[in-house]
Amino acid sequence: MPAITRLDNERKIKSPHGTTLSAKSWLTEAPLRMLMNNLDAAVAEKPQELVVYGGIGRAARDWESYDRIVASLRSLEADETLLVQSGKPVGIFRTHADAPRVLIANSNLVPHWATWEKFHELDRKGLMMYGQMTAGSWIYIGSQGIVQGTYETFVEVGRRHFGGNLAGKWILTGGLGGMGGAQPLAATMAGASMLAVECQPSRIERRLETRYLDRRADDLDQALAMIREATAKGEALSVGLLGNAAEIFPELVRRGIRPDIVTDQTSAHDPLNGYLPAGWSLDKAERMRQSDPEAVIQAAKQSMAVQVKAMLDFHRMGIPTLDYGNNIRQMALEMGVADAFDFPGFVPAYIRPLFCRGIGPFRWAALSGDPEDIYKTDARVKQLMPGNPHLHNWLDMARKRIQFQGLPARICWVGLGDRARLGLAFNEMVATGELKAPIVIGRDHLDSGSVASPNRETEAMQDGSDAISDWPLLNALLNTASGATWVSLHHGGGVGIGFSQHAGMVIVADGTKEAARRLERVLTNDPATGVMRHADAGYEIAIDCAKEQGLKLPSIGSSASGSSPHR
Amino acid sequence: MPAITRLDNERKIKSPHGTTLSAKSWLTEAPLRMLMNNLDAAVAEKPQELVVYGGIGRAARDWESYDRIVASLRSLEADETLLVQSGKPVGIFRTHADAPRVLIANSNLVPHWATWEKFHELDRKGLMMYGQMTAGSWIYIGSQGIVQGTYETFVEVGRRHFGGNLAGKWILTGGLGGMGGAQPLAATMAGASMLAVECQPSRIERRLETRYLDRRADDLDQALAMIREATAKGEALSVGLLGNAAEIFPELVRRGIRPDIVTDQTSAHDPLNGYLPAGWSLDKAERMRQSDPEAVIQAAKQSMAVQVKAMLDFHRMGIPTLDYGNNIRQMALEMGVADAFDFPGFVPAYIRPLFCRGIGPFRWAALSGDPEDIYKTDARVKQLMPGNPHLHNWLDMARKRIQFQGLPARICWVGLGDRARLGLAFNEMVATGELKAPIVIGRDHLDSGSVASPNRETEAMQDGSDAISDWPLLNALLNTASGATWVSLHHGGGVGIGFSQHAGMVIVADGTKEAARRLERVLTNDPATGVMRHADAGYEIAIDCAKEQGLKLPSIGSSASGSSPHR
Ligand SMILES: NC(=O)c1ccc[n+]([C@@H]2O[C@H](COP(=O)([O-])OP(=O)(O)OC[C@H]3O[C@@H](n4cnc5c(N)ncnc54)[C@H](O)[C@@H]3O)[C@@H](O)[C@H]2O)c1
């Protein structure tokens, strides 16, 4: 058994900037830089342990594997493909210029053995790693992604319920933690005010420091006054209220106060560590977690049930109320709140209509390392998509309020048609020298056609196909056939081992004509698989989109099919 | 919900023969003909229900999907790719000439939901189908496959224990059913005699009719006399003995009789329907299955325990004894036979060393429909592989004793290096006009690098990596990147939903230079992934093979790596 090193405090990884290549072409330099960028201290959560984000989501299995991937990429020829198995480079094969340069499979287990126990056993043996989504597929870009996803959800709620305008509206939520801390920034970017209930003062302080949060309030009256004043003026203000969501939410119901949108991002998915029971101090919770964990779980779930009942009250008043993927409905259900699932999860309620048009978290990074390159692409996106004020607003606000982490990068949600247009435009900008170096273009695995995850992305599909994972596998095969630069197939991202299968893809715009042809194919086909998957499930938006875009879907009926076989 | 038709007694599918194309090129004509061939009445078990083999292994989801696949393939352009999701054509995308023309994902479920119940629910809703291995990936060629697999196993036992010569040796087994019926033919082809115990007279008759079995015996003395006579002369004779394996096996032990090899292919995996308890008549079993199924199961498992104890006795005498994948050891274990697993499964014991060199069930079919084309390839194989007497013997015997079913086809086990040589030679024969039409080349999913199946193909891997399914996913991605003509990813073949993940590939030799380039890549890379997977698990044979063949395996150490990154 070869020695493996998972912790190395000496390592300080930073992607090279500029135009000097250490690999043989930009097509292999790109995965090299993006792997290194994933492990940049400004990007990764625990870079010394190769952990990028999401608990134990790694970029490589161990430091020996990391070194060998780097060496392999540096020597890789233009017609070779490197295979990576759960973060370890296992083979280099002759393929061809239009094939991917890297193919990745992370954390996949035969279903009957697909449990955390089995995974950890194999992980300890040095045979696997947990790839999460963009950690093991080398396209994580820091917290911009979570801000944007939350922004997109709020904007979509605005479109659906408020004619696209959230000015003067306010959102009630709980939790300002690792991901939940993005909520106040996303809300104000979307034009809404926010009242966020958080029980830890330190969390509120942290969000104030990074300017993700505007103000702090110590009691409910003060908080409501701030919100009232801002909304009256049509201003977007975020307020962090020190308190317990299980107390504040019902109190608001009792007072007859109507937020415009209600959600929650306490860590309800983890009742032992993630949720403070009502009436408890932080100290008490800390002590009890040691001395009587079962009592903590019971008390936390009891309080969650109270909070969910208040959320149900808001829901029944007609206020858009959504579960943001923290499983709080399930916990309340287990405590006897039979109608807990009356308000919806955020994907079926707000994100799926976007997925139906192939819209999802499109992203790109500047291999030059120069922020100007991203600002130039920002300007180009605005120019190419003039009719999308929310997108313009996002680009402006992101530039102003979100710091780059590692290689400068941008994320925005665009769909079928637009992705290919943008990709070709960026390639052109590289060709003309307007940008200093090539751009890599990718996306999250949480996207329209790339994931099967019945508790989140594919919850409540209208035909009942939630658990069918043929779709992400076809997505990966098609991206490979279309010429993406690297393609990955993962298991267990987002919701854990056993619960999801998903695919990633990244493609390099190096300014060549060959890249243009590949970009057109990949950035069309990739979102098109999402439209196809939703059209197959019967969603009208997707069927219409397929028709508009001229997709050939042989089983959807001649109207949507460019070359229908029914003639 | 569109109408779906699963049973249509009017359908009589037969692949076209000859050189007139109904699709736009041989690259699309080939999957068309092979799909049709899978549903030929001479090939498929229940063609009217689209069932090819293996219980409910289908070639297409329903007849509407079948018609749409056919129409899609007929109109498919040279730079388009058809996507098939569990037997239904779902999209046609622009790719490029070197990409696969068809990409297939069958029966895949997110692990937590990967059960027969969930599968059947989705299958009934018309959302899935069971693809088995070669059924849903359009490269099933009838019973030649099972004869050859069994032959290869017996030959390997011969190599390991009898210096490669089975003349004068005899094999004891049970079961002459659907697959087990191939045993006597495989044994005599391999040069050994066989005593097969079968409890149903009709099964013995059937095998005599098709000449898979040579003789019938009604009692043990008669059977042993026949075997004694044949082995004394060094002749290979197969004898079907009407009897119960749970009685005959221990009786042989009691009499001190020593077979040379012991195995079993009763349907022990299904104790209710597949195994006759000792002392029971067929009638009694039939009645009891209705009136008291639990009693049948108990009695059957009790008898299996008795049979396994006899097998353990043979094993302890030093006689090669193997489980042939019918789960009889597990059943005995459950009945308290604690050492049931003392004798090995056939894959770890005999097949794995072949897998380590990329050797597995390579197969090809003549699209012309002309048997002469296969005979010519047979001759060519012999010419190119002069040093392999077992292979020559197989080709001679197969020609003499196995009837073609549907399009003429041949299977033989060859490995890394040889597969590419044969593929290129066949392509050359098409180019020169020596063959009347192109050849399709493929393999079973049960192969060296294409399957994760901890109860069978990846049982007892020496590093404990049995359940890791990154490997077959990488195999499918790499075959797609290398330019196979169609590639498939399946779940649940062989051992059922939840228990396996595996990949298929087929490539067309149409005589062009482009095909030659693709054949060289694909038929090298595909078996090479098997060598890689076994080298990674630490098998010396695989590490040596990788070295000999110059594979680049970055984590195996510089000796085995053509461009090692450790320099
Ligand atoms: N895409 C998605 O579906 C998605 C995205 C983001 C977050 N989430 C979910 O949201 C949850 C939060 O994620 P995170 O990374 O921010 O977790 P975290 O643990 O870092 O933060 C949770 C916060 O909630 C606070 N909190 C706990 N109990 C409270 C109570 N009773 N009242 C007020 N505040 C309380 C904690 O002090 C902490 O700051 C998780 O369950 C996560 O899975 C899902």
Ligand SMILES: NC(=O)c1ccc[n+]([C@@H]2O[C@H](COP(=O)([O-])OP(=O)(O)OC[C@H]3O[C@@H](n4cnc5c(N)ncnc54)[C@H](O)[C@@H]3O)[C@@H](O)[C@H]2O)c1
């Ligand atoms: N690759 C593999 O691992 C592989 C290959 C072939 C077969 N198998 C396994 O072998 C088994 C047989 O397959 P099959 O398709 O031939 O099944 P089958 O049901 O068609 O045949 C089983 C035969 O065993 C006979 N039988 C049952 N009980 C008996 C007894 N007590 N004594 C004597 N005969 C008895 C039955 O009459 C029947 O003819 C299955 O469990 C199958 O899974 C595995």
